[in-house]
Amino acid sequence: MSSARNTAARGRANSRSAAVPAYKALYEQLRSGILTGQLAAGTRLPPSRTLATETGLSRNTVLAAFEQLQAEGYIIGRQGSGTYVADLLPEQLLATSEPPNRLAAASPPSAVTTAKLSARGERLALARRVPLPSVLGREPRGTSFLIGLPALDAFPFxxxxxxxxxxxxxxxxxxxxxxxxxxxxxxxxxxxxxxxxxxxxxxxxxxxxxxxxxxxxxxxxxxxxxxxxxxxxxxxxxxxxxxxxxxxxxxxxxxxxxxxxxxxxxxxxxxxxxxxxxxxxxxxxxxxxxxxxxxxxxxxxxxxxxxxxxxxxxxxxxxxxxxxxxxxxxxxxxxxxxxxxxxxxxxxxxxxxxxxxxxxxxxxxxxxxxxxxxxxxxxxxxxxxxxxxxxxxGHFARHLRRMRVLHRERQQQLVRLAEPLSENLRLAPSDGGLHLVGWLADHRDDRAVAKATLRQGVHVWPLSTHYLRSEAKPAILLGYAGTTAEDMRRGIATLSAVLS
Incomplete structure (x- = not known):
């Protein structure tokens, strides 16, 4: 536990010298101690009140650092026992090893050429770059659950x-x-x-x-x-x-x-x-x-x-x-x-x-x-x-803060609107991002669903397109961040009709 106190003390010093938030300096020092092995797996950390007193930091500062470390899996709390460095960190992953010489490259794969393209060109032509078929060059009718699109209607033009x-x-x-x-x-x-x-x-x-x-x-x-x-x-x-x-x-x-x-x-x-x-x-x-x-x-x-x-x-x-x-x-x-x-x-x-x-x-x-x-x-x-x-x-930081709030609200709205479709479409809420995965019944063909909705002016993307070898369960991706409330309601109504 003394090593944890020494590490925390360095975090306090770094916070004062580098003008970084105190909780972040403490978090960085504790994380560094864990990754280097100074704080080994299973080490019990001092209670937050004790650590705050000994380092001169506020207890809220210590709790914020602990919260971040626990969220990332570096430490775990055990009811009635205390806070410990997570056991899931094997020692071999904490030690720097000397990398061996790189092995010789494998032979290039064979491929069928065409009269117009090289073998590499043919493979590239078949590798679909982005999920935007049938929407490039024109606006979809009604809504579009395009993925990878932020809330452009709220951009500070x-x-x-x-x-x-x-x-x-x-x-x-x-x-x-x-x-x-x-x-x-x-x-x-x-x-x-x-x-x-x-x-x-x-x-x-x-x-x-x-x-x-x-x-x-x-x-x-x-x-x-x-x-x-x-x-x-x-x-x-x-x-x-x-x-x-x-x-x-x-x-x-x-x-x-x-x-x-x-x-x-x-x-x-x-x-x-x-x-x-x-x-x-x-x-x-x-x-x-x-x-x-x-x-x-x-x-x-x-x-x-x-x-x-x-x-x-x-x-x-x-x-x-x-x-x-x-x-x-x-x-x-x-x-x-x-x-x-x-x-x-x-x-x-x-x-x-x-x-x-x-x-x-x-x-x-x-x-x-x-x-x-x-x-x-x-x-x-x-x-x-x-x-x-x-x-x-400072515009960028303010814009990100606004977008986080707006995007989260739109995700929550999409989940609410999709609740009546639960028998045919199961949405999995996410801690972040710009789209949600909508899981379909096992007998569904997600590509057929995507084609059917696109004919109605609603863009969803089939998850199966992103698989190469693993078994793919039918699902569609729905981008919510760039979809307004009105268009979201229209889109869900269209999806309901297609799926039922």
């Missing part, structure tokens, strides 16, 4: 327009020239500051590379980290964009099952232990919405460190968590520097902005810059400057 005009007036000609392939420097600095506070990732602006959306970031990861035929883990079911990026790089895709704890690392090692890369969405798994458990996170990081492999962390929907504080990012707890972090402004601002970013370990930065120079050189600089202003002037 006036503020954005003023910032855009002001930026053009002040520095238009300068921003119309070629720029750094890493991105507009003030935006990279703003991202580094935001990601440190929001996701626990401490990085330099030099590690941030601004991309044209998260899809380009995934493409860059696949391009600079994989040779043709290299094995890559992908979640099953998983994000179609990640699948397309790996196909584009001629990777050998290894579908790994997903359950309520996220990607099954043990199953991945059984399928292909020497995979070169794993593409994951740990904060809010797409499409099922689960959060990867701490045990799985540590196991994945340990696997990557031992095998000289890479983890591409697509932090999908991490900003939109409605219960409790967000879990720390994989990159924040990675002691091996094997994680590449991918973020985007498409879901938090608007999709057509097409701005994303990569946070790379220092040794990979030059590779990402080379990839950028070989494609579009850099993302749109004026838009980068406006986003930087939006963040620096």
């Amino acid at each position: 006036e503020t954005w327009g003023k910032l855009y005009c002001e930026r053009l007036r002040k520095s238009g000609p300068r921003l119309m020239r070629y720029d750094d392939p890493a991105g507009y420097r003030p935006l990279r600095e703003a991202i580094a500051g935001y990601i440190s506070t929001a996701r626990g990732i401490h990085c330099l602006a030099d590690q941030v590379i601004v991309t044209s959306g998260s899809q380009q970031a995934l493409e860059f990861c696949a391009r600079i980290l994989l040779d043709p035929g290299d094995a890559a883990w992908i979640e099953d079911p998983g994000y179609l964009g990640a699948r397309a990026a790996l196909v584009s790089a001629s990777a050998r895709i290894i579908p790994v099952p997903v359950d309520e704890n996220g990607l099954d690392v043990t199953a991945g090692q059984a399928l292909e232990p020497n995979a070169r890369l794993a593409a994951v969405t740990p904060s809010h798994q797409f499409p099922l919405g689960h959060t990867m458990s701490l045990e799985r996170r540590l196991a994945l990081i340990d696997w990557a460190g031992r095998n000289d492999s890479w983890i591409v962390e697509d932090d999908y929907d991490a900003e939109f968590r409605y219960l409790g504080r967000p879990h720390a990012a994989l990159m924040a707890i990675d002691s091996h520097q094997r994680v590449i972090y991918v973020g985007t402004f498409s879901k938090v601002l608007f999709p057509s902005l097409r701005l994303g970013y990569v946070i790379a370990p220092p040794d990979l930065v030059d590779g990402f810059l080379a990839a950028h120079l070989s494609t579009d050189m850099h993302a749109h600089v004026i838009d980068q400057a406006v986003v930087a202003d939006f963040i620096e002037q």
